[in-house]
Amino acid sequence: MARILAVSGNEAVAEALRQTNPDVCAAYPITPATELMQRFAAFVSNGQVDTELILVESEHSAMSACIGAAAGGGRVATATSSQGLALMWEMLYIAAGLRLPIIMSVVNRSLSAPLNIHCDHSDAMGARDSGWIQFWSENGQEAYDNTLQAFKIAEHMDIRLPAMVCMDGFIISHSIERVEYLEDSEVKNFVGEYKPFNPLLDIDNPKSFGPLILPDLFHEYKRAQHEVTTKVTDIVLDVANEFEKISGRKYGLFETYRLDDAEIALVILNSAAGTSKDVVDEFRNRGTKAGLLKPRLFRPFPYEEVADALKHLKAICVMDRADSSGGYGPLFLEVSSALYQVKKRPQMINKIYGLGGRDYLPQHAEQVLSELVEIVKTDKVRIVKEYIGVRE
């Protein structure tokens, strides 16, 4: 029997961590981290988990301790945000390169300067190339579900890669919504017992982690790493099927909303997708064939599947809550790369919205969809990249 509660995104993910019962959590739970780890620390203090919680002196150390614990042979999880994730940067690559299935909840918050800890995707987008699997979540329910699935995917014996599960800072992390929890026993069965792979603590079979690899082999290791990452999408779908059986909730590589017969569409991550769906409905009511695609798996990015889902459209706007000064938004880059391989492809524009917690409002979605209608009518793109919701 599912339990239905009103909880914040942070509480939902902390509950997922309680139910998966990691062996070790290393964290630096002070701003810009959210209260997620504090919630989990309460479970540790109350003896509700067997986790050893290591409170370290920085986020760099948090990820380092996670790496050590995972190499030792334990199930490991942590959480971070914003500058904290930025400070982990060096260690993120090491976690992925050593093939350690660490699960990290990332509450998306902006990067300084100017100093700001409100919702923004710049933190996780900065970790895009680190070799971590990335899941993005629209609401607390998805963050909870994605966290449970992330354990099973990352720890899969064919994968063994770290995974981060993203949700929007404040908008989701601190807002209370309806969330359906699975029973502890269901989660335990679903995630399964942790199987270590080449653990350091197997002292009868000594091994070394982190050797120097010179130019004669480094290129080969990176090629092998890419190969493993390409196997992720199939396993994500298998795990989603299995998850649907116990939860009734269906997941794919991305969610499509009224997209099949659409002519124009938004591609948008996380909570803003929810706001946009309402506006898509309004446009549909007025007779405009609007739709939406919300990526769930951002790394590895499912290029072919996304291209298949979008190629029939006439115009698309890819919305980015992260910026690359002097470049296009990170999601736009992926979607345009995906569609470049299609002969007849839609017109595309890129809007940067909601940086540093600026509200994304229905009228912003309306403005963008109206511009797409205009692009279809005139077959002309006025400007490729533009900021919306910004004061002139």
Next chain:
Amino acid sequence: MKPKGWRELPPGAVILEAGNAVEFKTGSWKAFKPVWIEENCIQCLFCWMYCPDMAIKVKDGKRAEYDYDYCKGCGICALECPGKKGQKAIVMVEESR
């Protein structure tokens, strides 16, 4: 030995066999090499204990000659050597000499 292709590598570059440093000769790294002066040696074996690789050979419980194939010239043995009456039993000399 044929170099390995990317499909043959252990995941995460983990070294699965213990003690394989013996396969990697690092003797060519050194700029200074330690020289053992037997007459000043008190057989304390500090050099053997402190050597981070396996450059110090011991035979029948006594200090023997260096195995320079594994000596990177770090100088730790020379530093730790107590010598005899103020005379070091290990000194570092430039490799080119």
